[in-house]
Amino acid sequence: MSSHSTDQAAPAILAEVRPASIPRRELVENHRDFHWITEKICGIVEGKTPTWWWWCFGAAAFVASFTVSGLIYLVSTGVGVWGHANPVNWAWDIVNFVFWIGIGHAGTLISAILCLLRQKWRTSINRPAEAMTIFAVVCAAIFPVFHVGRIWFAVMPGYLFPFPNSNGIWQNFRSPLEWDVFAVSTYGTVSVLFWYIGLIPDLGTLRDRFTSTGNIVKARIYGFFAMGWRGSNRQWSNYEMAYLILAGIATPLVLSVHTIVSFDFAVSLIPGWHTTIFPPYFVAGAIFSGFGMVLTLMLPLRAIYRLEDVITQYHIDCMCKITLATGTMVGYAYSMEFFIAWYGANPYEGFAFINRAFGHYAWAYWIMITCNVITPQFFWFKSVRENTTLVWILCIFVNVGMWFERFVIIVTSLARDFLPSSWGYYSPSIVEIFTFFGTFGVFSFLFLLFIRFLPIMPMSEIKMVIPAADPHGADHH
């Protein structure tokens, strides 16, 4: 048993030291074994479609039809059906885009950053969180694609796809909007790749189970995507390395994406946008909103599928604490923006912030402050974190608050820029409201398909963190 241990001479004192043993919280409760994990996760895919699933699926499809109708109306009539007008030409479309992209960030944070930091509790939530990322990016992509109005030009070669070249000149690569295209499309692509790589071993498990029960059609379909994975250690060795590298590159990626999204604003000269705090502030806000959404999705999933043994109270505690930490960072950023607006002595900047808090959009500002700064503070209390219903409700407030944050930043700054002659007030049109409302249906539609047809948790990774997985038994090196 000692063949693997290092040969370094230990200091003599080590024999006398009796380190206090600090018990770690179990990541899988009730001493569940490998087989239980396989049965639990595969059982969801293999079992009959539950009735509640059909009801939810129908509801999601109905809500999603609002987006579809809104977009059909937009394309057939013109982009004027949205409420944009001078001076607010960036409104709900970009608010919704930034909102959904931000939601996605928690998925990558859980799968990449927590992997590098060896936070083992990530294992049972990373798969649904990554799925959430991909579906959030899909919802986000709807808005920039359709805000161009005449969408048929976008798909015509040479106009927008593969690159906009209608004037016969190249793109301006100095523009943050151009950077944003690269950042978001890279983010979407890498998120899908990362998610798929994580799925391969579990798809192999499903393939073999369907083969052994004689369901050849499903075995073929899952087998096709499992690529012939056979769980050999020589494969795992390369797989683990690839996974680690993907985590290593997804970490700077996730930090860069919202940084570049914030550049869309920060590089302009509009008061309230032109600030250096934007990149870290946007990243913290994105993670905050993402964890709000992860909890919003995980808690019902845990209750419906009785997953309390794998999504334990410890997992919920960890997620609540990250929400608390990032929410507090966002609160700090709000106050620091005010401080700099005063300290910078720029009258336009100062006015922009006074106007946010006390101007025509004060209602939105105070919704934002209440939801984003006050709501997460409840997570200081253990009794709150243990009340899952309350946690879920608080997370809904977080989601609402983070949408309003983007609205406040974008709309208040544009509605009141330098010249009072160009001031205005923006209200969304009913088409905009319905289109945005429908994206929650699009998101739920995709997420429901995911939980029905794919293993919702990475079985191989959960098996790795239970005590029986340790090849050295009790005498740990």
Next chain:
Amino acid sequence: MKKNYGIVAAFDTTPALYHACEQVRDAGYSQWDALTPFPIHGLDFAMGVRRSKVPRFSLAGGITGFCTGMSLIWWANAYEYPLVVGGKPYFSPMFAFPISYELTILFTAFATIGGMFLLNKLPMHYHPVLKAPQFVRAMDDRFYIVIEANDPKFNPAQTRALLEQAGGKDIAEIDE
């Protein structure tokens, strides 16, 4: 006539598999593998598997991505159609950096995954162990060692004895 692919032995716990792998490694086999439902910490060492070569692909991908970004932007904005925007230089690595950074990551991701598939010889939808009936548990809760018949040290009797002595259960031969 069916050709023998190799001998498979089952193990119920990870420590049992770990020590058996050490014994097979020390016996000098080279064409063999352990089938496990999840990656086991330290098993590479117990099997004598060298460090994965995936990072070489990643590095090549990353360098290609960065150079693609920089040269694409230089070519488009400074060489093919120089265009003055805001009186700024035609090319500067500063404004070309964000896109090159994203392309570094994009190309690294593809190279890493491509490298992993290449080294693991995936996709490979046919493999003798995939049709062995006991295999379903290798993806669930049991651990296996497979020693291939084309290993130079393979000898049906001796190899079976080695696996038995290492604590292997349900030892069986599997066909090609």
